[in-house]
Amino acid sequence: MAIAENLKHIKDRLPATVTLVAVSKTKTAEAIMEAYNCGHRDFGENYVQELVAKAERLPKDIRWHFIGHLQSNKVKFIAPFVHLIHGVDSMKLLKEIGKQGLKAGRNMACLLQLHIAREESKFGFSYEECREAITELANSGVQGTGVLGLMAMASNVEDKDQIRREFMEFAAFFREMKTILPQLQILSCGMSQDYPLALEAGSNMLRIGSSIFGERQYGAENG
Numbered sequence: 001m002a003i004a005e006n007l008k009h010i011k012d013r014l015p016a017t018v019t020l021v022a023v024s025k026t027k028t029a030e031a032i033m034e035a036y037n038c039g040h041r042d043f044g045e046n047y048v049q050e051l052v053a054k055a056e057r058l059p060k061d062i063r064w065h066f067i068g069h070l071q072s073n074k075v076k077f078i079a080p081f082v083h084l085i086h087g088v089d090s091m092k093l094l095k096e097i098g099k100q101g102l103k104a105g106r107n108m109a110c111l112l113q114l115h116i117a118r119e120e121s122k123f124g125f126s127y128e129e130c131r132e133a134i135t136e137l138a139n140s141g142v143q144g145t146g147v148l149g150l151m152a153m154a155s156n157v158e159d160k161d162q163i164r165r166e167f168m169e170f171a172a173f174f175r176e177m178k179t180i181l182p183q184l185q186i187l188s189c190g191m192s193q194d195y196p197l198a199l200e201a202g203s204n205m206l207r208i209g210s211s212i213f214g215e216r217q218y219g220a221e222n223g
Ligand SMILES: *Cc1c(COP(=O)(O)O)cnc(C)c1O
Pocket: 023, 025, 046, 067, 068, 153, 191, 192, 193, 207, 208, 209, 210, 211
């Protein structure tokens, strides 16, 4: 089975300290179960509706990572069960996550998302904004949340040196932020096309989709 082989191929080369999140967006429950039956438990999804539907159907010991852009008004749907929210890009969103965490009786584990790529994007803190947010969190955390690390995506380019530079800068920033907020442990970066470079830079959480499940059908994605 291709999924089992792909998963094994990647996992066999990873240090034990690195968590692999299998990104299953647009993929079927059957595809997820194939990875699950190999012992894999960490899966990543981008869309709230899709995540909720899959979580209802699939085994309860799956650790669901929300890796997409999260709208404040949808936090409540995933708060009761989500394992880690990767894409927190504002203090406003973090506070809403905290509110829903308190309601659900859970401390919501979160990563702050940085915008490190050359491409324009509406999402993610700049380095400056993130430093301010981390400083604020070091002074007083947001109840109902625990910010455990940082997440980013490198530029979608062929130039390996460019990607390497972006990951190296991101990792250096992470180490600096750790001196301000020692609870930061997770550095989430690296996707199918660039994860060896992310590992080199010190990533300890990869988010890999197409190299495990195959290419996604274009147009099958929905928000
Ligand atoms: C889709 C996605 C991934 C996985 O991308 P692949 O190129 O399929 O490995 C990783 N991170 C985020 C935020 C994504 O949206």
